[in-house]
Amino acid sequence: xxxxxxxxxxxxxxxxxxxxxxxxxxxxxxxxxxxxxxxxxxxxxxxxxxxxxxxxxxxxxxxxxxxxxxxxxxxxxxxxxxxxxxxxxxxxxxxxxxxxxxxxxxxxxxxxxxxxxxx
Amino acid sequence: xxxxxxxxxxxxxxxxxxxxxxxxxxxxxxxxxxxxxxxxxxxxxxxxxxxxxxxxxxxxxxxxxxxxxxxxxxxxxxxxxxxxxxxxxxxxxxxxxxxxxxxxxxxxxxxxxxxxxxxxxxxxxxxxxxxxxxxxxxxxxxxxxxxxxxxxxxxxxxxxxxxxxxxxxxxxxxxxxxxxxxxxxxxxxxxxxxxxxxxxxxxxxxxxxxxxxxxxxxxxxxxxxxxxxxxxxxxxxxxxxxxxxxxxxxxxxxxxxxxxxxxxxxxxxxxxxxxxxxxxxxxxxxxxxxxxxxxxxxxxxxxxxxxxxxxxxxxxxxxxxxxxxxxxxxxxxxxxxxxxxxxxxxxxxxxxxxxxxxxxxxxxxxxxxxxxxxxxxxxxxxxxxxxxxxxxxxxxxxxxxxxxxxx
Numbered sequence: 001x002x003x004x005x006x007x008x009x010x011x012x013x014x015x016x017x018x019x020x021x022x023x024x025x026x027x028x029x030x031x032x033x034x035x036x037x038x039x040x041x042x043x044x045x046x047x048x049x050x051x052x053x054x055x056x057x058x059x060x061x062x063x064x065x066x067x068x069x070x071x072x073x074x075x076x077x078x079x080x081x082x083x084x085x086x087x088x089x090x091x092x093x094x095x096x097x098x099x100x101x102x103x104x105x106x107x108x109x110x111x112x113x114x115x116x117x118x119x
Numbered sequence: 120x121x122x123x124x125x126x127x128x129x130x131x132x133x134x135x136x137x138x139x140x141x142x143x144x145x146x147x148x149x150x151x152x153x154x155x156x157x158x159x160x161x162x163x164x165x166x167x168x169x170x171x172x173x174x175x176x177x178x179x180x181x182x183x184x185x186x187x188x189x190x191x192x193x194x195x196x197x198x199x200x201x202x203x204x205x206x207x208x209x210x211x212x213x214x215x216x217x218x219x220x221x222x223x224x225x226x227x228x229x230x231x232x233x234x235x236x237x238x239x240x241x242x243x244x245x246x247x248x249x250x251x252x253x254x255x256x257x258x259x260x261x262x263x264x265x266x267x268x269x270x271x272x273x274x275x276x277x278x279x280x281x282x283x284x285x286x287x288x289x290x291x292x293x294x295x296x297x298x299x300x301x302x303x304x305x306x307x308x309x310x311x312x313x314x315x316x317x318x319x320x321x322x323x324x325x326x327x328x329x330x331x332x333x334x335x336x337x338x339x340x341x342x343x344x345x346x347x348x349x350x351x352x353x354x355x356x357x358x359x360x361x362x363x364x365x366x367x368x369x370x371x372x373x374x375x376x377x378x379x380x381x382x383x384x385x386x387x388x389x390x391x392x393x394x395x396x397x398x399x400x401x402x403x404x405x406x407x408x409x410x411x412x413x414x415x416x417x418x419x420x421x422x423x424x425x426x427x428x429x430x431x432x433x434x435x436x437x438x439x440x441x442x443x444x445x446x447x448x449x450x451x452x453x454x455x456x457x458x459x460x461x462x463x464x465x466x467x468x469x470x471x472x473x474x475x476x477x478x479x480x481x482x483x484x485x486x487x488x489x490x491x492x493x494x495x496x497x498x499x500x501x502x503x504x505x506x507x508x509x510x511x512x513x514x515x516x517x518x519x520x521x522x523x524x525x526x
Contacts, residue, residue, distance in 0.1 A: 021255050021387055028385065048394070050268025051341035052260070056248050057241035059260040067265045069389045077389050080259050090276060102260065112259060 005098040008113065010076045011035035019076055040078065043118060044070040046092045049082055061103045070094055070115055083116040093118045123218045124366035124373040124526065127156025127359030128485045133473035134235075134303040136353040141170075141177045141233035144355035144475075145186050149229050152357035153190075157369050164223035165196040169210030169230035170477035171203055175246045176234050186229065195227075203250040204426065205512025206230060207356070207480025208381075208519030214360045215379055224362045230481035231355030243351050247476070250513045255387045264348055266388055266514045267427035268340030274395050274429060275342070278444030282342050284451035285428040286330045289346045289470055291456055292425060296467020298497035301482075303352045303473025347428045352473030356481040358488070363526065372492045376484075378413065378507075378522030380406025388514050395444075399518035400437040400509055407507060407522040408439070415439030418461060419503040420490050422483035424511035425468040431455075434509045435463060438520070462500045465490060480510035480519060487523050 010019050015032035026033050049068035059065070066082035081101055082094065094115040101112045129151025131144050139147070145168065153159055168183040179185065183197035202209035207230030217223035237243050244262045251257050251266075274280060289308065296302040297310070312329040316322055323329040330336045336344040366373035382402035385391050391398070408414055415438065423438070425431035432446035440461045441449045449455060455463040466472045466486040469479060487506040489495045505524040512518060 020390060021252075023252070023254055028390065047389075048269045048273040050265050050272060050343075051338070052262060052265045052268065053337070053341070054244060054262070054264065054339050055241055055260055056245035056262050057239055058245060060241050065260060067259060067261055067269065069269060079256055079261070079387075079389050090272070110258070 008040035008076065008078055008096065010038050010040070012038045038074065038076060040072040040074065040076040042073045043093050043095050044072045044115065046082065046090055046094055046115070047071055047077070048090060049088065051084055058104045059102050068115060080112065081114045083114055085117055088117070120219045121221055122363035123215050123360055123376045124363040125358050125376065125484070125488050125523070126361055126366050126370035126373050127152040127154070127158065128488050129153070129155060129357040130301050130482065130485050131355050132301050133352045133354035133475060133478070136235070139233070139353065141173055141179060141182070141231060142185060142189060144233060144353060145182065145229050145231045146189050148231065148355035148357040149186065149190050149227060152227065152359050156359035158225065158359055161225060163192050163195045163225050163227050165198070165214065165217050166192055166227045166229070167198050167200055167210040167213045169200045169202070169206035169208070169228070169480060170232055171201060171206050172232070172246050172476065176232070176237060192227065202517055203512040204424070204474070204476050205480055205510040205517055205519050206477040207482070208508070208510030208521065209480070211358065211481060211484060211521060212379055212381060212519060215376055218360055218362055224365070226360045227357060228360060228481060229355060229357040230478040232475035232477045233353045234351045234475065235353050252387045263514055264340040264343065264427065267348070267429055268343050270394055271343055271427070271429040274433065274447070277395060278447070280444070280447040283327050284447040285347055285432060286327060287451045288425065288428040288431050288447070290326060291450065292464050292468040292470040295457065295465050295498050296471025299467045299472060302467045302471050303350055304467070304471045308346060343427060343429070349426045349469035349474040352475045354473060354475040354478045356478050356485050358481060358484060366526065373526050374488045374491050374523050375526045376521060377524050378407035378409070378411030379520070380404060380410070381517070381519045382406070384516045386513070386516055395433055397433060397437040397515050397518065399515060400434055400520065403518045403520040404438045404507065404509070407520040411522045411524065413505060413522060417505055418507050420465060420487065420500045420506040421461060421463050422466060422486050422506070422508045423463055423468065424479065424509050425464060425470050426474060426511065428470065430511060431463060431468065434511070438507065438509055457498060457500055465495060465498045465500050480508070483508040483510060484521055484523065491523060491525050
């Protein structure tokens with residue numbers, strides 16, 4: 001939960017090549033249990049998004065924020081908060097920026113990636 | 120495998136029930152179902168209680184053990200079943216398996232939740248969001264409505280559908296719910312609009328204008344608005360299940376559970392190849408159709424899990440009623456109304472009947488029992504002999520389908 005930037009890492013199955021979340025102990029597709037780590041790089045494309053106006057209690061320091069699914073150039077997908085601007089559209093290019101996303105109910109600052117529109 | 124019949128139904132009112140606690144609701148539904156089944160003096164083998172968050176919302180654990188004590192079913196076996204918003208469907212499946220296997224012959228299944236007393240803003244949303252992936256999703260501030268928003272945006276763009284068509288689903292479900300004496304909202308959306316006009320809150324020329332107004336229908340998870348989202352509710356529903364061989368000794372009109380299926384999908388929603396496809400529903404409904412030797416065309420009525428109106432649209436596709444991408448349009452064209460090609464949610468669905476999480480899967484089957492018995496009053500689907508449900512757990516990663524028919 002500290003402000004030291006972490007990397008967006010996924011694992012790639014050594015047998016079938018499927019990208020997946022690091023929490024998978026066996027490959028979602030082929031049950032193989034050996035993987036290599038892959039780091040998301042570069043910018044990403046917005047696949048879909050919403051603007052949430054009724055956040056869960058621990059995120060209520062903001063009235064509203066965007067949530068989107070993005071795909072990086074090397075095929076890694078992730079979900080995260082997105083910067084809300086006029087004319088936001090599916091297919092837009094975004095860049096990940098590591099910053100404070102909320103102050104939780106215990107007053108602790110939570111940091112993560114926010115995906116921002118490339119000017 | 121033994122055949123399993125439903126011989127009794129009990130259903131509390133759904134809504135904001137200030138004077139009832141969780142145990143009151145579970146007891147009320149259970150005793151009504153036992154009474155309805157004429158099994159008042161019988162010993163039950165097992166009791167299965169579906170409830171998502173009794174520990175978090177009510178500070179009660181061991182709800183099934185607590186229930187058998189209060190309604191004098193000791194020494195029946197008692198289990199609490201938790202499968203998120205599909206806890207009710209899972210409880211029915213557990214009861215079905217107990218009888219089908221020959222292990223039990225008389226079972227009580229109950230689903231219930233008590234949620235509306237919680238006053239902390241966002242707390243209920245937060246507790247329900249614990250069903251999402253705790254590393255990949257939840258730390259970003261997701262809620263189930265936010266997933267419904269993502270899904271709606273993708274669906275509308277991919278299939279060239281209109282948000283107004285999802286509003287048509289809400290309009291239909293409120294119209295049906297107006298005739299359901301157990302529903303949380305027994306009012307049409309037209310009625311909400313008229314009442315707002317009379318109170319001087321605005322003036323709208325038609326229902327879609329009312330539903331597209333940020334004041335009368337605020338955006339919850341863009342593009343979804345308040346009337347596209349189900350409420351939180353209190354309520355409980357119970358069913359008495361028995362071996363179908365003996366059902367007619369106790370009940371004039373038993374209903375057969377002839378098919379049941381359950382399947383899962385990825386926990387992380389974005390790891391699905393296409394988020395508009397509910398693979399878990401395709402598999403679970405196929406299992407149910409296969410077990411019952413039926414097809415989607417054989418269905419006279421369906422109860423689907425419209426926690427968000429986009430879900431009714433895509434479920435109506437993945438359960439086999441409409442082609443992919445055509446569910447919202449079919450609802451807009453009236454094909455899912457009572458009297459249409461396949462009436463969906465004559466009860467009012469989660470939108471109007473309400474959604475006391477663990478109660479919902481049981482309420483869906485209760486509605487089908489009434490429809491098949493011809494006891495649904497003004498919301499009766501004509502000549503209903505066969506029906507199917509979709510009870511949606513997590514965000515589509517655990518789905519149960521139950522197929523029922525007249526014996």
